[in-house]
Amino acid sequence: MSNGLWTTSVGSFPKPPELIRARAEHAAGRLGDEELQALERRATEDWIRFQEEIGVDILVDGEMYRGDMATYFAEELAGFEIGGLVRSYGNRYYRKPIAVGEVRRTHPITLEAWTFAQSLTDRPVKGMLTGPYTIADWSFDEHYGSRRDFVLDLARAIHEEAMDLAAAGARFIQVDEPAASARMDELPLVAEAMAIVTDGLQAHAITHICYGDFMQAYPTMLDIPVDQVDLEMANSGYDLLERFREVPFTKAIGLGVVDVHSHRIETVDEAAAGIRRALEVLPPERVYVDPDCGLKTRTVEEAREKMRVVVEAARRVRAERGIGDALPDGGPTPGRSLGAPARGAEAGR
Amino acid sequence: MFATLVGAYPRTPLPGRPFRLRSAHARLERGEIDEPAFRAVQDELVREVMAEQLDAGLQLLTDGQVRWDDQQTAMAGGLRGFEITGLLRYFDTNTYFRQPRATEMPRWESPVTVADWQFARDTAAELARERGVEAPPVKQCLVGPYTLGRLSDAGDVGRERLVLALAEALNEELRALRAAGAPVVQLDENALTLIGPDEDAERRLAAEALRRVTRDLDDLHLCLSITMGDAAAVGADVLFEAPFRSYLFDLIAGPDNWELIARAPHERGIVCGVADARNTMPDDEPVMIWAAHYAASTQARGLDRVALAPSASLEYLPRDRAKAKIEALAEAARKAAITDPEELARQMDPRAVDIRSAALGRYAPPAGRPGAAEKTNPAAQAEARRGER
Structure with missing residues (x-):
């Protein structure tokens, strides 16, 4: 029997009202x-317990201690100061960091929080x-003046953090690159x-990419040396899956099956249909x-309901297809070094 | 010679001030306040950002687009034939919009932006009265038909039909604004930067859309704004065949737009987008002044047909940095209008008296201070960086 369709989430969960206050x-x-x-620890524990209760396979700590995903790291790295608020969409804002010197990591950033979360459960918690x-x-x-110099200094800092997490026992480490799909000409820099x-x-190294022009970014995105690419799919109608028929996807996929920017709770039928399309x-x-992206913009109850849909949909399709849920080891896979197929290998070309 | 916004301005507060809009938005979502109460908060913010523009010295104001989630949904939501769907990234920014999807051929049924423009006009008049100055004109900005069509999901309508139908619909909106008395309306066609050099069908579609949207509006000052890149591939023939009276070009993300400026007929106005809207760094005044003078020199245009602006929406910056940018732009415009070279030299940084040399990369800034030339001249940028190491 094959195993698969492991459930997880992209990283963030909503903070409970008392923590926001x-x-x-x-x-x-x-x-x-x-x-x-x-x-923060109490809220982390609540989310860990919830994920265990509903049967999530690979857990996250929910990022109860973080604000914006980029600003959180910039606050902890040398070389940044934190600027004023900038809007991302609707009524969502973040404090945009400003690089004012050479960027360096001076201390572990997420290690303590990951260690705490992992101590609460026997299931793997993602870094x-x-x-x-x-x-x-x-x-x-x-x-810097040079985007490449800026990015590569940051890469060295994030590498140190990733190595610390792995040394502490993290079997799955996700390195989010939602901006990767913004500039096609810079995808090689993302990969570098x-x-x-x-x-x-x-x-098991994962990168998460969302809300960009996936059709343009594919298949170059496969050159990013990770084991898994996690993609927002429900929001974009699973369009990219059709491209996989022409140009095979060479890595594992994190399949987003619920829209994180909608109050509407998807049905299990809808999410299961998305999974079945991926299995084609x-x-x-x-x-x-998993969900399309972090669930932090939803209410606690909406996030919980969406996670229940994710888990139930995977469970249903596993049962239909006789797929087991035994977890992989979480080490590097051959997919990490498998980039975009050579042009001649693309089916139908 | 004056300075103006591209359109949007940060709706975030200045440091240390309360963020009333965000609170009101959250309270509206929770049902704690109603739409009129929320609109009153928006009205107050419009007044605040317009006062900031006026006090900075801008001479053509906007309402900062602080009521809109984004340009696309603001317009598509007001037309018949669209539904609003999932989030998409806006060009290469970290700002997102909800993608409109055409459910049928779009149609204009009633004015979409007129009431907001009228409010902004009245606000500008009131602010001017309080300050004892002449009321500045207020421009209304709209997403153009090609851009709205290209950024939308055309569905079964098909993109070409959608773009052309939008051109007709937006022509109606322009007529409504003209009837209301709007002196300047700007069409934002940033998607023209997406057209590649070998995409003739797209060029033809854009040309037809611009023809239709501007039809029979000779007595309205229409400005075509292109930011987020360069539109050189679209070609001067397409851009200048359409009867726009002025053009706003992003000269930071699209330095090749200078080629278009050089070819713009002399009677067309040019708004130089020279203050970097995507970075917090202060802009070099000599470069901004040089840009104004260079644009004025092309086709013997003259300074009275040239203005300065940010390179794009200022919503990408924190409020305090945006405020600093418009203050610097207004000051650069004031100095650019000085026609006596000796007087101009007296008012400028003595290191940059030869402003043309500065912009061409022959101006060496003091060590540690990023140079004027680096902003617009890649070769000078590379050279400057080598010099720093």
């Missing part, structure tokens, strides 16, 4: 570090990092930076099932 109080100087951390290209792209640069990040990394072009052992 506490973060505001902390920012205003009315709440101490220890009190805030206690609330969650933001990729060097995305941190650079979502920052202002007042120091990721090669630094994943160099010698003894873990990929074997189950190369399919992981």
Whole structure:
């Protein structure tokens, strides 16, 4: 029996209202570090328990201690200062970092939080990092003048963090690069930076890409040296899957099956249909099932419902197809070095 | 010679000020306030950002587009024939929009932006009255038909038919704005930068869309704005055949747009997008002044047909940096209007008296200070970086 369709999530979960209030109080100087951390840990534990209860295979800590995904790392790295608010869409804003000097890692950033989350469960907890290209792209640069220099310095910093996570026991490490699909001409730079990040990394390396022109980015995105590419699929109607028939997908896929920017809770039927479409072009052992992106923009209840749909849909399709749920080891796979197929190998060309 | 925005301005607050819009938005979503109460908060923000433009010295104002989630949904949502779907990244930014999807051939049924323009006009008049100055004109910005069509999901309508139908629909909107008294309307056609040199069908489609959207509007000042890259592949013939009175070009992300400026007929106005809207670094005044003078020199255009602007929407910057940018733009425009070279030299940084040399990369900034030439001249940028190491 083959195994596959492992369920996970992309990284963030919504913070409970009491933690949102506490973060505001902390920012205003009315709440101490220890009190805030206690609330963050309690919320982390709640999300770990929830994921275990519903049967998620590969857990995340939910990022209760993070704000924006790029700014969180910039705050901890030398060479950045944090600028004012910038809008990303609708009523969503983030503080955009500014590189004002050479970027360096001076201390572990996520290690303590990952270690804490992993101590709460026997299931694997993913290490969650933001990729060097995305941190650079979502920052202002007042120091480097060269995007490549900026990105590669960040890659060295994120590599150190990834190696620490792997040494601590993280079997799955995700390096989010949502900006990777923004500029097709810079996909080689994304891949060059990721090669630094994943160099010698003894873990299943994942990158998450979302909300870009996947049709343009494919198949060059396969040159990014990771074991798994996690893609937002529900929001884009699973269009990219059709391309896999012409140009085979060479890695494992993280298949987003619920839209994280909609209040509507998808039905299990809808999500299961998405999984079945993926199984037309990929074997189950190369399919992981999750939401399109981090769920932090939803309410706690919406996020929980969407996660239940993800898990139930995977469970249903596993039962239909006789697919097991035994987890892979979580080490490097051959897919990491399998880039875009050579032109002659593309079916139908 | 004056300075203006491309259109949007940050809706975020200045440092240390409360973020009333975000709170109101959240309260609206939770049902704690109603639409009129939310609109009142938006109205106050429009007043605030227009006051900021006026006080900075801009002479053609906008409402900052602070009411809109994005240009595409703001327009598509007001037309018949669209539904609004999933998030998409806007060009190469970290800003997103919800993609409109055509469910039928789109149609204009009633004015979409007129009420907002009228509010902005009245606000500008009120702010000017309070300051004892003449009321500045207010421009209305709309996404153009090619861009709205290209960024939408055309569905069964098909992209060519969608773009042309949008040109007809937007022509109606332009007529409504003209009837309301709008002195300047800007069409934002950033998707023209996506057209490649060998895409003749796209060029023809864009040309036809621009012809249709501008039809029978000779008495309205229409400006064509192109940011996020260069439109050189579209060609001067397409751009200048359409009867736009002025053109706004991004000269940071699209330095090849200079070629278009050089070929723009002399009676057309040129708005030089020279203040980098995608970075917090202060812009070099000598380069901005040089850009204005160079644009004025092309086709013997003259300074009275030239203006300065950011290179793109200022919403990509924090509010305080955007404010600094428009203040610098207004100051550069003021100095660019000085026709006596000796007086201009007296008012400028003595290191940059030879402003043309500065922009051409022969101006050596003091060590540690990024140079003027690096912004617009890749060769100078590379040379400057080598010099720093």
